[in-house]
Amino acid sequence: MSADLLHDDVATMLRAGDHRYTTGRRRVVAALHTAANPVTIPQILEVETSLAQSSVYRNLAILEEVGVVARIVTHDDHARYELAETLTDDHHHHLICTTCGAVSDFELPPKVERTLDAAFAASAAAANFQIDGHRLDLVGSCADCS
Numbered sequence: 001m002s003a004d005l006l007h008d009d010v011a012t013m014l015r016a017g018d019h020r021y022t023t024g025r026r027r028v029v030a031a032l033h034t035a036a037n038p039v040t041i042p043q044i045l046e047v048e049t050s051l052a053q054s055s056v057y058r059n060l061a062i063l064e065e066v067g068v069v070a071r072i073v074t075h076d077d078h079a080r081y082e083l084a085e086t087l088t089d090d091h092h093h094h095l096i097c098t099t100c101g102a103v104s105d106f107e108l109p110p111k112v113e114r115t116l117d118a119a120f121a122a123s124a125a126a127a128n129f130q131i132d133g134h135r136l137d138l139v140g141s142c143a144d145c146s
Contacts, residue, residue: 001088006033009087010068017066025059027051029068029083038072038080038094038103072137076101085133093136099145106138 001009010029011021031047032039041056048056060081063069068087072080074096080103085091091113092105108116116134124131140146 003030003033006083006087010063013066013068014062017062019062019066022059024051024055025063028056028059028063032069032081032083035082037105038070038082040078040080042078044081070135072096072103074098074101074103093138095142096137096139097142097145098139099141102142102144104142108136 007021007026007029010025014021014025027048027050028044031044034047035043041053041060044056045051045053060069060071064071064081067084069081070084072082072094074080075098078101092107095104095106097103116136120131120134123129
């Protein structure tokens with residue numbers, strides 16, 4: 001997705017949540033848009049040096065609230081953040097290292113995704129649960145730590 005379309009969609013989502021698309025929020029979104037993998041707040045601050053740490057925390061909370069950002073919690077001190085799949089049209093899953101906290105993305109073949117979707121739908125139906133989507137995190141040790 002182009003940066004212009006992304007920013008238009010984010011502005012719409014923020015307005016729907018009664019929030020403004022401030023310069024600080026725009027910079028946070030831009031940093032997430034350019035990131036190759038989910039990033040920590042310190043990593044966002046390395047890219048957007050004009051932002052204050054407290055501002056990034058506040059802006060990420062609002063962006064998460066309106067569905068712009070997804071937060072990935074790991075065992076270490078820093079959550080990772082990425083743009084929500086609804087904005088990127090990039091359905092993927094995560095490899096989370098329990099040693100160093102690194103998070104990387106991976107995709108499954110479409111046939112495997114369809115099989116998982118069917119299994120999830122059956123489980124949800126049995127529990128009378130409505131599915132909005134799914135996330136799959138594999139937890140273990142990355143190549144550097146194993």
